[in-house]
Amino acid sequence: MTTILITGGHSGIGLAAVRALAAEKVDLVLAGRSPDRMRAVADELRAGHGVSATTLAVDTSSLASVRSAAGQVDRKLDAVLLNAGGRFDGDVTFSADGYETTFATNCLGHFLLVELLLPRLSDHGRVVWTASGTHDPDSMDGRLVGKAVEPDAVALSRAATLSAGKRYSTSKLCTVMYAYEMDRRLRRHGSKVSSIAYDPGSVPETGLLRGLPGPARRLATSAAMKWVSRRIGVTTSDTAFSGASLAALAAGPDYAGVTGKYFQAQENNLSAVRSARVSYDEQRAAKLWDDSKRLVHLRPDEEPAQLR
Numbered sequence: 001m002t003t004i005l006i007t008g009g010h011s012g013i014g015l016a017a018v019r020a021l022a023a024e025k026v027d028l029v030l031a032g033r034s035p036d037r038m039r040a041v042a043d044e045l046r047a048g049h050g051v052s053a054t055t056l057a058v059d060t061s062s063l064a065s066v067r068s069a070a071g072q073v074d075r076k077l078d079a080v081l082l083n084a085g086g087r088f089d090g091d092v093t094f095s096a097d098g099y100e101t102t103f104a105t106n107c108l109g110h111f112l113l114v115e116l117l118l119p120r121l122s123d124h125g126r127v128v129w130t131a132s133g134t135h136d137p138d139s140m141d142g143r144l145v146g147k148a149v150e151p152d153a154v155a156l157s158r159a160a161t162l163s164a165g166k167r168y169s170t171s172k173l174c175t176v177m178y179a180y181e182m183d184r185r186l187r188r189h190g191s192k193v194s195s196i197a198y199d200p201g202s203v204p205e206t207g208l209l210r211g212l213p214g215p216a217r218r219l220a221t222s223a224a225m226k227w228v229s230r231r232i233g234v235t236t237s238d239t240a241f242s243g244a245s246l247a248a249l250a251a252g253p254d255y256a257g258v259t260g261k262y263f264q265a266q267e268n269n270l271s272a273v274r275s276a277r278v279s280y281d282e283q284r285a286a287k288l289w290d291d292s293k294r295l296v297h298l299r300p301d302e303e304p305a306q307l308r
């Protein structure tokens with residue numbers, strides 16, 4: 001039996017992914033911070049597909065919450081899907097640990113979670129880091145949202161002056177670089193675990209834009225805007241295809257053993273594509289990884305040997 005843990009599996013792309021996985025008889029651990037909504041989805045998956053579906057409380061913006069959640073996972077996992085994430089419009093806010101909310105939620109929490117869960121992953125386990133086409137400052141996706149800046153963990157953890165769009169796109173640049181850096185560390189140690197990055201494409205109808213003012217959100221989710229987005233070169237998709245693609249990357253036989261790559265869903269096509277030029281910078285990625293270790297206060301006894 002295959003078991004997969006996903007963050008943010010009760011809504012949007014994550015929900016479409018867990019429905020597709022449950023239909024393939026995959027057991028699921030739904031990790032997130034909305035217990036009632038997670039329980040409802042777990043009930044639906046159990047009733048509809050006869051799989052095991054459990055919930056795990058985790059707020060990825062809180063290091064204490066991530067440590068507590070990871071400590072409760074006592075079963076073998078075949079994949080970990082780092083899917084939760086948000087764009088945080090309005091005034092800049094900081095997490096309980098004092099880190100800017102976007103970077104804390106999208107990056108540091110998942111970074112710590114994957115360090116702590118690696119010992120639970122099966123020998124050929126898969127880690128899928130949900131990034132975004134916005135990570136690439138040279139792409140239309142990146143230009144529209146706000147070009148990503150230097151992927152410097154310490155600066156980003158304190159970022160008080162960047163726009164919400166830039167905080168988001170830069171968090172996703174860091175996500176791609178985490179995926180690649182994790183892959184390099186795993187390969188150095190002879191591990192068979194894989195680590196890939198995934199862009200689900202622009203799917204404005206999920207909860208991602210809930211922080212935008214009403215009129216801006218309505219415009220972003222309108223059919224006209226989708227048409228314009230396609231015309232100007234935005235990477236567009238829909239919830240069902242992006243969720244099914246995440247499910248395929250997590251458990252599909254076609255992607256077994258595939259690692260160190262960046263996949264993109266676009267118009268019913270899932271393929272490995274090039275990510276931003278800067279994302280291939282190995283020195284920057286190693287620094288991002290090591291700085292992140294310090295920011296999450298990773299103890300030597302928490303760090304798996306394969307990620308050193």
Ligand SMILES: NC(=O)c1ccc[n+]([C@@H]2O[C@H](COP(=O)([O-])OP(=O)(O)OC[C@H]3O[C@@H](n4cnc5c(N)ncnc54)[C@H](OP(=O)(O)O)[C@@H]3O)[C@@H](O)[C@H]2O)c1
Pocket residue numbers: 007008009010011012013014031032033034058059060061062082083084085086105130131132133199200201202203204205206207208209
């Ligand atoms: N939609 C797009 O156009 C698009 C494009 C590229 C990439 N993505 C990425 O795809 C992923 C899924 O997003 P979505 O579009 O499906 O949006 P969504 O429906 O808003 O889903 C985001 C999920 O993340 C969870 N989450 C947010 N903050 C969290 C926290 N602090 N702790 C735990 N969980 C948290 C949310 O839980 P709550 O319900 O509890 O808030 C929700 O389940 C995200 O990483 C997003 O950045 C989306």
